[in-house]
Amino acid sequence: MTGATTSSPRRARARRGEGEKLRREILDAAERILRNTDDASAVSIRAVADAVGVTPPSIYLHFADKNELLWEVCQQHFEHLDRHVRDAMKRSGASDPVTALLTLGRAYVDFGINNPEHYRILFMSKPDDQPPTFDMEHLRTTGFGQLLDAVSAAMDGGVLPKGNPMPVAVKMWAGVHGLTSLLISKPDFPWPDRAHLVDDHLTMLLRGAGLPT
Amino acid sequence: MTGATTSSPRRARARRGEGEKLRREILDAAERILRNTDDASAVSIRAVADAVGVTPPSIYLHFADKNELLWEVCQQHFEHLDRHVRDAMKRSGASDPVTALLTLGRAYVDFGINNPEHYRILFMSKPDDQPPTFDMEHLRTTGFGQLLDAVSAAMDGGVLPKGNPMPVAVKMWAGVHGLTSLLISKPDFPWPDRAHLVDDHLTMLLRGAGLPT
DNA sequence: TGTACATCAGTGAACGCGCGTTCACTGATGTAC
DNA sequence: TGTACATCAGTGAACGCGCGTTCACTGATGTAC
Numbered sequence: 216m217t218g219a220t221t222s223s224p225r226r227a228r229a230r231r232g233e234g235e236k237l238r239r240e241i242l243d244a245a246e247r248i249l250r251n252t253d254d255a256s257a258v259s260i261r262a263v264a265d266a267v268g269v270t271p272p273s274i275y276l277h278f279a280d281k282n283e284l285l286w287e288v289c290q291q292h293f294e295h296l297d298r299h300v301r302d303a304m305k306r307s308g309a310s311d312p313v314t315a316l317l318t319l320g321r322a323y324v325d326f327g328i329n330n331p332e333h334y335r336i337l338f339m340s341k342p343d344d345q346p347p348t349f350d351m352e353h354l355r356t357t358g359f360g361q362l363l364d365a366v367s368a369a370m371d372g373g374v375l376p377k378g379n380p381m382p383v384a385v386k387m388w389a390g391v392h393g394l395t396s397l398l399i400s401k402p403d404f405p406w407p408d409r410a411h412l413v414d415d416h417l418t419m420l421l422r423g424a425g426l427p428t
Numbered sequence: 429m430t431g432a433t434t435s436s437p438r439r440a441r442a443r444r445g446e447g448e449k450l451r452r453e454i455l456d457a458a459e460r461i462l463r464n465t466d467d468a469s470a471v472s473i474r475a476v477a478d479a480v481g482v483t484p485p486s487i488y489l490h491f492a493d494k495n496e497l498l499w500e501v502c503q504q505h506f507e508h509l510d511r512h513v514r515d516a517m518k519r520s521g522a523s524d525p526v527t528a529l530l531t532l533g534r535a536y537v538d539f540g541i542n543n544p545e546h547y548r549i550l551f552m553s554k555p556d557d558q559p560p561t562f563d564m565e566h567l568r569t570t571g572f573g574q575l576l577d578a579v580s581a582a583m584d585g586g587v588l589p590k591g592n593p594m595p596v597a598v599k600m601w602a603g604v605h606g607l608t609s610l611l612i613s614k615p616d617f618p619w620p621d622r623a624h625l626v627d628d629h630l631t632m633l634l635r636g637a638g639l640p641t
Numbered sequence: 642t643g644t645a646c647a648t649c650a651g652t653g654a655a656c657g658c659g660c661g662t663t664c665a666c667t668g669a670t671g672t673a674c
Numbered sequence: 675t676g677t678a679c680a681t682c683a684g685t686g687a688a689c690g691c692g693c694g695t696t697c698a699c700t701g702a703t704g705t706a707c
Contacts, residue, residue: 228668228669228670228682228683228684229682229683229684230669230670230671230682230683231669231670231671231681231682231683232670232671232682233683234682234683234684237683237684259659259660259661260660260661260662261659261660261661269684269685270684270685270686271661271662272662272663272664272684272685272686273683273684273685275661275662275663276683276684280661280662281660281661281662335554338610338613338614339552339609339613340613341548341613342613342614342615342616354617379620381620382620382621382625382628385619385620385625386607386628386629386632388606388610389603389606389607389610389629390602390603390606390607390629390632390633391606392606392609392610393601393602393603393604393605393606393607393609394599394602394603394606396552396605396606396609397551397601397602397605400551400552400553400554400555400558401551401555402555403555404567406598407592407594407595407598408595412595412598415595415599416599416602416603418636419599419603419633419636419637420603420632420633420636421636422635422636422638423631423632423633423634423635423636423637424632424636425635441649441650441651441701441702442649442650442651443649443650443702443703443704444648444649444650444702444703444704445649445703445704446650447649447650447651450650450651472692472693472694473693473694473695474692474693474694482651482652483651483652483653484694484695485651485652485653485695485696485697486650486651486652488694488695488696489650489651493694493695494693494694494695
């Protein structure tokens with residue numbers, strides 16, 4: 216390893232009219248760095264530029280500042296989570312509402328454990344480090360919308376007590392998020408019987424929400 | 429405000445044999461900065477030294493490096509939480525196990541909401557940023573020990589199904605932590621009926637754990 | 642009571658690092674005539 | 675088919691910042707004789 220350099224080879228300049236290509240490459244590189252390092256602070260303007268094979272000022276050709284870049288990456292993660300949960304629902308092909316809720320919960324925890332740094336950014340970071348909008352409209356495309364629908368379906372199907380699904384969904388979310396985030400933050404905690412922990416937890420939450428036992 | 433400086437006045441040098449005084453002042457200053465800024469990254473060696481009224485190298489007279497200082501501050505927060513919960517239990521003077529569990533949960537959420545940056549450091553930070561030891565021995569002085577005791581008492585009292593209290597306590601912790609951490613991370617979320625949210629959530633968790641309704 | 646000396650509690654200046662961002666520029670590419 | 679020119683997609687060098695940490699030092703304080 217003599218004279219080895221960690222920087223990527225210089226990227227070929229885009230052709231006229233294809234400047235937008237770099238935008239995608241920047242987002243992909245940011246995502247790649249995040250996944251490789253599992254450390255959000257490693258995603259710096261300089262690191263991204265280097266990974267793309269371009270100089271730092273080039274980033275500013277496509278993003279106003281670092282936050283704008285980060286928030287766009289963040290937006291992709293929300294979509295990633297949404298897709299992950301949606302796929303799991305489709306695969307399970309669950310017809311009854313309880314199985315649907317369990318599948319939903321499992322997929323959510325699964326996403327968190329397999330993408331800890333992504334999950335951390337989405338749900339554990341400081342409000343200031345998050346995209347400025349986190350309103351109901353945004354929620355619908357975030358996995359929470361699917362949870363809300365699933366709770367509604369369970370109420371309609373008579374397996375959960377009828378009522379406003381919103382508070383119930385919120386509490387379920389809080390319950391599932393709690394386990395997910397603790398598994399991420401405290402990997403060395405003496406977790407009991409991890410094999411069934413997630414299912415046990417989900418079952419507890421459903422029972423607490425009024426599911427007859 | 430002409431010529432105003434943000435740095436503290438120079439601290440008087442400790443007398444011979446009283447060097448340990450500075451150690452306490454450093455820890456207090458770190459705590460003060462954390463509370464004033466609500467931002468863990470604001471607690472830098474330089475900021476702490478400045479707040480104490482001393483030069484940065486002085487810190488190294490009492491702490492090997494920055495981590496050692498931070499971890500000691502962290503340790504204080506664990507004790508703070510423990511005290512907070514213990515006091516709430518004492519004040520309520522609850523004799524029945526269910527009230528005890530509710531009091532415990534309320535006090536825990538309360539601590540998190542009123543000390544968000546402390547809570548964040550204790551339970552939401554990356555494993556690498558935490559003190560290296562988080563074993564069972566440590567847990568006992570962390571609020572979790574009290575939860576474990578309360579769950580045991582509830583089982584003994586026949587209000588929760590008898591069994592191993594550990595998995596039940598873990599799930600309760602996860603449930604309560606979930607709400608606490610989301611309230612901290614997502615203050616702009618359209619939380620429903622916040623007045624009763626915490627109690628509703630605790631009730632749901634207890635019911636889920638087997639409390640007869 | 643006086644003085645030399647060791648020790649203690651710090652200081653002052655500097656190190657190298659990585660960061661976000663700005664600014665004037667360059668050179669290849671396509672287009673108009 | 676040839677050439678002048680505008681535009682596009684970047685570059686190179688530098689800015690000022692705050693950070694953790696190190697190193698040689700200083701000066702007040704107590705102690706031994």
